[in-house]
Amino acid sequence: xxxxxxxxxxxxxxxxxxxxxxxxxxxxxxxxxxxxxxxxxxxxxxxxxxxxxxxxxxxxxxxxxxxxxxxxxxxxxxxxxxxxxxxxxxxxxxxxxxxxxxxxxxxxxxxxxxxxxxxxxxxxxxxxxxxxxxxxxxxxxxxxxxxxxxxxxxxxxxxxxxxxxxxxxxxxxxxxxxxxxxxxxxxxxxxxxxxxxxxxxxxxxxxxxxxxxxxxxxxxxxxxxxxxxxxxxxxxxxxxxxxxxxxxxxxxxxxxxxxxxxxxxxxxxxxxxxxxxxxxxxxxxxxxxxxxxxxxxxxxxxxxxxxxxxxxxxxxxxxxxxxxxxxxxxxxxxxxxxxxxxxxxxxxxxxxxxxxxxxxxxxxxxxxxxxxxxxxxxxxxxxxxxxxxxxxxxxxxxxxxxxxxxxxxxxxxxxxxxxxxxxxxxxxxxxxxxxxxxxxxxxxxxxxxx
Amino acid sequence: xxxxxxxxxxxxxxxxxxxxxxxxxxxxxxxxxxxxxxxxxxxxxxxxxxxxxxxxxxxxxxxxxxxxxxxxxxxxxxxxxxxxxxxxxxxxxxxxxxxxxxxxxxxxxxxxxxxxxxxxxxxxxxxxxxxxxxxxxxxxxxxxxxxxxxxxxxxxxxxxxxxxxxxxxxxxxxxxxxxxxxxxxxxxxxxxxxxxxxxxxxxxxxxxxxxxxxxxxxxxxxxxxxxxxxxxxxxxxxxxxxxxxxxxxxxxxxxxxxxxxxxxxxxxxxxxxxxxxxxxxxxxxxxxxxxxxxxxxxxxxxxxxxxxxxxxxxxxxxxxxxxxxxxxxxxxxxxxxxxxxxxxxxxxxxxxxxxxxxxxxxxxxxxxxxxxxxxxxxxxxxxxxxxxxxxxxxxxxxxxxxxxxxxxxxxxxxxxxxxxxxxxxxxxxxxxxxx
Numbered sequence: 043x044x045x046x047x048x049x050x051x052x053x054x055x056x057x058x059x060x061x062x063x064x065x066x067x068x069x070x071x072x073x074x075x076x077x078x079x080x081x082x083x084x085x086x087x088x089x090x091x092x093x094x095x096x097x098x099x100x101x102x103x104x105x106x107x108x109x110x111x112x113x114x115x116x117x118x119x120x121x122x123x124x125x126x127x128x129x130x131x132x133x134x135x136x137x138x139x140x141x142x143x144x145x146x147x148x149x150x151x152x153x154x155x156x157x158x159x160x161x162x163x164x165x166x167x168x169x170x171x172x173x174x175x176x177x178x179x180x181x182x183x184x185x186x187x188x189x190x191x192x193x194x195x196x197x198x199x200x201x202x203x204x205x206x207x208x209x210x211x212x213x214x215x216x217x218x219x220x221x222x223x224x225x226x227x228x229x230x231x232x233x234x235x236x237x238x239x240x241x242x243x244x245x246x247x248x249x250x251x252x253x254x255x256x257x258x259x260x261x262x263x264x265x266x267x268x269x270x271x272x273x274x275x276x277x278x279x280x281x282x283x284x285x286x287x288x289x290x291x292x293x294x295x296x297x298x299x300x301x302x303x304x305x306x307x308x309x310x311x312x313x314x315x316x317x318x319x320x321x322x323x324x325x326x327x328x329x330x331x332x333x334x335x336x337x338x339x340x341x342x343x344x345x346x347x348x349x350x351x352x353x354x355x356x357x358x359x360x361x362x363x364x365x366x367x368x369x370x371x372x373x374x375x376x377x378x379x380x381x382x383x384x385x386x387x388x389x390x391x392x393x394x395x396x397x398x399x400x401x402x403x404x405x406x407x408x409x410x411x412x413x414x415x416x417x418x419x420x421x422x423x424x425x426x427x428x429x430x431x432x433x434x435x436x437x438x439x440x441x442x443x444x445x446x447x448x449x450x451x452x453x454x455x456x457x458x459x460x461x462x463x464x465x466x467x468x469x470x471x472x473x474x475x476x477x478x479x480x481x482x483x484x485x486x487x488x489x490x491x492x
Numbered sequence: 493x494x495x496x497x498x499x500x501x502x503x504x505x506x507x508x509x510x511x512x513x514x515x516x517x518x519x520x521x522x523x524x525x526x527x528x529x530x531x532x533x534x535x536x537x538x539x540x541x542x543x544x545x546x547x548x549x550x551x552x553x554x555x556x557x558x559x560x561x562x563x564x565x566x567x568x569x570x571x572x573x574x575x576x577x578x579x580x581x582x583x584x585x586x587x588x589x590x591x592x593x594x595x596x597x598x599x600x601x602x603x604x605x606x607x608x609x610x611x612x613x614x615x616x617x618x619x620x621x622x623x624x625x626x627x628x629x630x631x632x633x634x635x636x637x638x639x640x641x642x643x644x645x646x647x648x649x650x651x652x653x654x655x656x657x658x659x660x661x662x663x664x665x666x667x668x669x670x671x672x673x674x675x676x677x678x679x680x681x682x683x684x685x686x687x688x689x690x691x692x693x694x695x696x697x698x699x700x701x702x703x704x705x706x707x708x709x710x711x712x713x714x715x716x717x718x719x720x721x722x723x724x725x726x727x728x729x730x731x732x733x734x735x736x737x738x739x740x741x742x743x744x745x746x747x748x749x750x751x752x753x754x755x756x757x758x759x760x761x762x763x764x765x766x767x768x769x770x771x772x773x774x775x776x777x778x779x780x781x782x783x784x785x786x787x788x789x790x791x792x793x794x795x796x797x798x799x800x801x802x803x804x805x806x807x808x809x810x811x812x813x814x815x816x817x818x819x820x821x822x823x824x825x826x827x828x829x830x831x832x833x834x835x836x837x838x839x840x841x842x843x844x845x846x847x848x849x850x851x852x853x854x855x856x857x858x859x860x861x862x863x864x865x866x867x868x869x870x871x872x873x874x875x876x877x878x879x880x881x882x883x884x885x886x887x888x889x890x891x892x893x894x895x896x897x898x899x900x901x902x903x904x905x906x907x908x909x910x911x912x913x914x915x916x917x918x919x920x921x922x923x924x925x926x927x
Contacts, residue, residue, distance in 0.1 A: 084535060085865040117783075126793065129783045134851055136858015138782070153862055185796025189751075193799045193819045196750045197649060301748065304644030340568075340580030349633060350577060356640050379636055410584040417587030417606055423536045424866040 068443040074247025080254035088255035091151040096243040099145040099216040100282040107223015110143040112236040118175035147438035156256035180233035245276025254430035293471040306480040307377035314370040325364040326452040327464035336360030347394040403458035522713040528701035529874040539705035540871035543601040546698040549671035558673020559689040564594035569630040571619035597809040622722040653755040660738040667734040692728030702874025704867040734811030738916035752825040752921030757815030758914040763807040779803030825923030840910035843903030857891040
């Protein structure tokens with residue numbers, strides 16, 4: 043206990059010991075604001091986050107990217123704060139601030155010395171209801187998000203490939219639309235669109251406050267009640283109906299060719315169940331399946347088979363994301379060594395998965411993965427911001443604190459048979475899209491140069 | 493939409509009293525004479541350990557460029573009587589997180605382990621550091637991954653810009669080439685080159701050790717002696733200094749993409765220069781990689797020319813430069829470069845204001861404690877501070893040093909550091925309006 047004001051040394055120590063044993067505090071204020079407090083008194087630092095349960099999947103037609111555009115404009119000012127003042131004040135207090143948008147949520151956070159928490163709360167509560175900006179603010183900011191799309195997506199061939207994969211995976215659901223938006227729609231977004239989206243979705247009754255770090259839970263809740271409590275609920279807030287997926291009757295395949303591809307690879311994405319409040323068992327089995335197939339660059343099934351035994355993969359992977367409101371994804375992929383075609387690589391990948399499902403889970407590997415999960419729980423305690431994020435994402439997508447706290451136990455309860463069953467259930471190709479990322483073929487290249 | 497009654501926000505800036513971080517670092521000397529800095533933190537039952545070995549990719553010869561990087565990547569691919577899979581399985585059994593990383597100036601080892609497994613993990617890491625196998629199949633597999641990365645880099649505009657800038661700045665010095673070497677050199681590396689790189693890199697005469705977590709000084713001293721059994725006293729000689737020699741001007745590398753990536757910069761300031769901290773403060777005002785800097789305000793906030801622009805002091809072990817990066821739509825590249833030159837000239841001539849200085853002092857002194865918020869972050873900071881030559885009490889005086897800077901000192905540094913006429917630009921893309 044060394045990074046703190048000397049006077050608090052002993053108190054801090056005791057508080058952390060207690061906090062580790064006690065559940066995270068979760069409550070809901072009268073105005074609908076959910077509040078989570080995570081005590082961690084090792085350093086005099088606090089993470090203050092506000093999550094809105096609205097994201098890119100809730101955008102109106104023709105306005106893709108509006109949730110993210112609004113996220114940028116949230117830094118422009120309020121009725122009483124100048125444009126840019128929010129970040130200037132955070133900076134003047136030695137803090138860091140940023141924000142992020144997903145399909146299901148939009149989050150704003152500051153990391154500051156813990157004696158600045160009240161100030162952060164005041165400013166965040168202010169822009170929860172009093173956002174205000176002008177054309178001089180939003181017009182250059184629209185150019186910024188277009189540059190952002192250019193930099194993080196269009197200049198990266200992997201990013202463009204991934205965007206195409208998602209668009210092909212979802213036939214109806216808005217997860218198929220990129221969070222940053224389609225360029226042709228982004229170019230038409232206005233400040234009024236953003237303000238309308240704000241008026242429709244922002245307010246304490248659609249938000250989660252997460253405070254993690256060097257605070258006393260009781261004090262933090264009292265402070266939050268004083269500052270956020272008076273913000274009136276927004277009556278316009280109503281659940282957005284999202285288009286759901288019809289049954290998928292045909293697998294989809296795409297081939298993305300670009301001269302900038304240095305390493306070709308195959309990726310396959312399946313629609314998968316998400317973590318559900320009160321029942322995470324299926325999601326836990328899928329998470330274990332991903333860990334066994336691709337969780338280690340050396341010992342997992344795909345690397346062992348395709349890289350070490352067959353020598354045809356530079357790299358092979360598997361991943362599961364179940365932290366979403368409507369649909370999760372399960373991915374499998376392989377980057378083959380030179381001289382192996384993507385088609386052959388894909389066939390080998392499929393064969394490796396099929397063999398795994400037939401032969402069952404190796405007990406020693408299963409034990410190692412479980413041991414690592416337990417240890418990762420301990421390592422995760424070291425990362426205050428990561429913990430805050432876990433709760434923010436979880437609550438945003440409809441999980442409860444019990445579900446988030448119980449995730450490691452849910453993983454622990456998975457049996458080897460559950461893993462195989464999850465794999466067999468999942469791997470229906472009709473729920474998938476398979477993509478090849480590759481250099482242009484010889485014929486199309488010569489056509490271009492002629 | 494129902495709105496909250498207006499809050500009084502005017503007082504905010506007045507509240508910013510700098511926070512004092514009382515950091516308690518214990519210097520540790522082992523029986524065999526190794527030094528380490530420890531921050532004991534008992535609340536979570538694990539330890540983070542960080543080793544930094546000076547040298548890095550600069551120890552490679554031109555012919556063996558990439559050897560240190562490939563060697564480092566192979567450390568987790570088998571050691572002692574364990575092949576690659578057995579080594580990884582053992583790491584997983586121990587639930588240890590072990591990372592080996594090679595950079596231009598250093599090779600680093602990061603380890604996190606549960607307190608109860610300390611001895612076993614240390615033995616496991618020592619096997620990699622003293623008895624790596626470099627099995628032929630592992631070498632070919634990892635070489636293939638590295639070549640694949642090099643081919644990917646060759647088609648990545650950001651890497652192309654950085655490579656071209658380094659080449660222009662340092663020519664034939666090891667600083668002029670990429671840490672991962674080139675396709676031809678990596679393809680040609682043999683086991684002897686890997687063994688030589690290994691012997692050159694890991695030595696007691698160049699290591700800096702930081703630790704944080706559930707461990708005391710005696711126990712740490714014992715563990716590091718255990719870890720260093722068999723590690724030689726001396727490593728390979730570290731090369732001569734690199735002189736910055738990029739000419740003023742502009743270099744365009746045609747690349748088919750929607751944006752131009754622009755690398756820019758000129759000569760910099762040495763890390764051991766007595767005024768380095770002053771230069772650091774000036775750069776934080778000018779382009780320090782966050783909102784609120786002059787470059788972000790001018791190019792992003794006012795004009796929407798870029799998603800992000802920043803500048804940094806690239807002061808290494810052997811040489812220094814002052815650089816920046818940005819990406820912008822091809823049509824805006826010329827305008828962005830004009831603005832960069834303008835901002836550059838402006839700060840050299842007029843410096844910063846009293847208000848800028850006071851704001852940045854408050855920010856930097858307030859932000860400092862935020863760096864020490866977890867065992868892993870602390871261990872790495874402890875090792876890095878020693879590597880950079882700081883005294884053990886620096887943590888506790890650093891904020892005072894920043895607060896003591898005067899506007900005259902800072903503006904003298906701005907005039908010294910910035911030279912718009914010396915700027916070298918590398919533009920990767922299809923920029924319009926440039927020659």
